Structures are given as structure tokens and as C-alpha cells.
Amino acid sequence: MTGVKEVTAERDGGPRQDKSSSVMGYLTELPILVLFAFGIAIIIKTFLVQAFFIPSASMVPTLQIGDRVLVEKVSYTLGEPQRQQVVVFAKSVFGGKLPDVPWYEDVRNFGGELLGLPSASEEDYIKRIVAVGGDTIRYSGSPRKLSVNGEPVSEPYLQHRDQASPAVTSKACKRLDMAAAGDGCRVPDDEIFVMGDNRSNSEDSRLIGPIKEEKIVGHAFVVIWPPVDFSGL
Numbered sequence: 001m002t003g004v005k006e007v008t009a010e011r012d013g014g015p016r017q018d019k020s021s022s023v024m025g026y027l028t029e030l031p032i033l034v035l036f037a038f039g040i041a042i043i044i045k046t047f048l049v050q051a052f053f054i055p056s057a058s059m060v061p062t063l064q065i066g067d068r069v070l071v072e073k074v075s076y077t078l079g080e081p082q083r084q085q086v087v088v089f090a091k092s093v094f095g096g097k098l099p100d101v102p103w104y105e106d107v108r109n110f111g112g113e114l115l116g117l118p119s120a121s122e123e124d125y126i127k128r129i130v131a132v133g134g135d136t137i138r139y140s141g142s143p144r145k146l147s148v149n150g151e152p153v154s155e156p157y158l159q160h161r162d163q164a165s166p167a168v169t170s171k172a173c174k175r176l177d178m179a180a181a182g183d184g185c186r187v188p189d190d191e192i193f194v195m196g197d198n199r200s201n202s203e204d205s206r207l208i209g210p211i212k213e214e215k216i217v218g219h220a221f222v223v224i225w226p227p228v229d230f231s232g233l
Contacts, residue, residue, distance in 0.1 A: 048073060050218065052088055052126065058196035058203070059126060061159040062086070062233070068225035069126070069233065071218035081129055081192050081213060083148070086233045088126045088217040089194070093208060124217055127194035127204050128157075131187045133213075138184030139168040139206065144199065147184070162199035166206040176209035192216070 054067040063069065063086075071088050081087065131137040131148050138147045143161035146153045166172075170180040178185040187193050191210040196202025205211065223229050 051224065052124065052220065054126065057201055058198050059086070059128070060198040060201075062128075062157050062197045063126070063223065064229070066226075067223055067229065069220045070222050070224055071220045073218040075219050076213070076216055081132055081216065081219075083129055083132060083135075085129050086126060086220040087129055087192070087194065088124050088220055089211055090215045090217060091124055093125075093211050093215050125203075126220060127196050127202070129192050130195050131193040131210075133187050133189040133191050135187045135193070136181040136184045137168055137187060137193055139195075146195075150182075157197050158199065159197075160200065165199045165202075168206055172206075176205070178209060190214075 050071050050073070052069050052071050054063045054065055054069065057065055069086075130146060130153070135148050136150070139145070143163050144165060144167065146155060168176070168185060170183050170185065173180040173185040176185060178187065180186070187210050190213050192213060193205045193210045195204045195206065220233050222232050
């Protein structure tokens with residue numbers, strides 16, 4: 001008798017109907033869950049942490065082409081940039097305007113940025129802060145040596161001796177829109193002076209001058225890819 005009742009229940013739409021309803025319910029909720037997850041990812045990328053792809057050799061040996069780093073966006077809201085920190089900043093500091101692209105390219109680029117993948121047009125640069133607002137900087141000699149506020153700076157992250165890249169002395173201050181201070185240049189308040197670790201192959205403040213703090217996207221603090229290079233910055 002029990003077996004007859006179970007078969008009858010299944011024929012009347014019992015357990016099988018419940019299972020079908022649960023699958024349909026899941027399929028109905030899936031787009032909502034995807035949109036929710038995407039929204040959370042956008043909030044995290046915009047305000048907290050973002051992955052960045054390294055597109056050039058300007059930070060070798062610290063960062064190699066193809067590396068991916070995590071950049072946090074909170075510390076500069078609460079505090080000030082510090083010397084030796086590696087930062088990402090907006091490409092707009094170099095002047096010019098990013099080209100307009102179709103909306104689907106914007107969507108694809110944004111999706112790639114969420115995963116730290118290279119986009120069709122890189123919009124940000126990554127360099128190291130060597131001086132902050134109020135500092136006097138000098139970069140000269142053969143090989144080049146960096147001094148800040150009259151004191152030599154130890155730079156163990158450099159791989160090669162820099163013999164002939166652009167120097168920063170009092171003669172360069174006007175070109176860089178900085179005030180001369182002794183034999184060096186003074187970094188304006190609320191600005192930073194950045195250089196790539198690969199000094200002979202880097203477009204940085206030696207060419208365009210100091211960068212306004214408001215242009216900083218965030219502080220790069222860890223290499224996450226490739227796994228064998230996982231390390232802090």
C-alpha cells in the first residue's frame with residue numbers, strides 16, 4: 001500500500017513538481033545574483049581595491065611586463081602619500097584626451113579591469129614616489145644619484161646604474177614648473193615627484209614635473225600574479 005501511495009503522489013505532481021519548481025526558481029534568481037555580484041565588484045573596484053596589469057618595463061626589476069598588482073584606494077583618503085610607495089596615477093597627467101571608443105569596448109575594458117587584465121587603451125601609469133610636497137629633490141651625476149632634502153637616498157630596488165637619463169637640478173626647475181631650491185627643485189605642496197625603477201626607460205616626473213595628489217588612483221601594495229612572484233611592494 002505504501003508503494004502505491006508514493007507512485008500516486010509522483011503522478012499527482014508531488015516531489016517531481018517540487019524539484020522542477022526549485023530549478024525554475026534558481027534560474028529566475030540567477031540574473032539577479034549575477035547583477036548583485038557585479039554591483040559589489042564595481043563598488044570594490046571604485047572605492048577599495050583594484051587589480052592592475054603592468055603594461056611596460058618602466059618599473060623593472062620591481063615589476064615585470066605582465067605582472068598584476070593590487071592597488072588599495074583607502075589610505076590616501078585617510079592619510080598622505082609617503083616616499084618609496086608605488087602608486088598608480090591617472091594617464092591624464094601627460095595631457096591629451098583619451099580617444100572615444102564604442103560602448104561595447106568600454107564594457108569589455110571595464111570587465112577586463114575588474115580582473116586586472118590589459119585593456120585596449122591603458123589609462124593609468126605606475127611609478128614610485130621619490131619625493132612629496134615640500135621636499136627638495138636633486139637627481140644628477142654619472143652615475144645618477146638621488147638626494148632628497150640634501151640627503152642621499154638608498155635605492156636597493158634599482159637594477160642598473162643610471163648614466164644618462166634626464167637629470168633634475170636647479171637648471172631643470174623652470175621646465176618642470178618647480179621652484180629652485182639650492183642646487184635642486186622644490187616639490188609643490190599637495191604634489192608628488194615620481195620615477196620608474198627602470199630609470200633609463202621611464203616617462204615620469206623628470207619629463208612632466210610633479211603630479212597632483214588628486215591624480216593618484218591608489219597605492220600598489222602587493223604583486224598577485226604570477227604566483228611565483230607573489231610579494232609585497
